[in-house]
Amino acid sequence: MLISFIVLAVAICKAQSGQANAANIKTPVATTAKEDVLILKESAHNFGKIPQGRPTTYIFEISNMGKEPLRLENVQASCGCTTPEWSKEPISPGATANIKVGYNAYAEGVFNKVVTIFYNGNQTKTLTITGEVYKSPASSAPENASIQFLKQ
Secondary structure (H helix, E strand, C coil): CHHHHHHHHHHHHHHHHHHHHHHHCCCCCCCCCCCCCEEECCCEEEEEEEECCCCEEEEEEEEECCCCCECEEEEEECCCCEEEEECCCCECCCCEEEEEEEECCCCCEEEEEEEEEEECCCEEEEEEEEEEEECCCCCCCCCCCCHHHHHC
């Protein structure tokens, strides 16, 4: 009876260690990593110094390197002073398209704005625009104080 008990205990221990080993064995899982089909010619643009009150734009070029048409679902700016414009039509494989990003240079100072491109269901890319807005003069030329002297 003692021998039966020992054999049974050993069998249970082996079965449990076999299950533990089976749980630790990693089986390859078929993961389908989505290939990056939207390629940006450039992802950032620096406007440099721009005068206050003058809206400015830049055109970003994108390419579809996939095998199926690419649809831009949304292009969203991080604030209301930045306005993206894009075509709602699908981009054919191998074709290029443009995203026009406008910036309203209303506030003086340095700016750094992000525009997010949403495409193919759940994929995103970001564009960045930067620059510095300087206060523009009140008039195009300085006022000549001696003009009254000349009129006499």
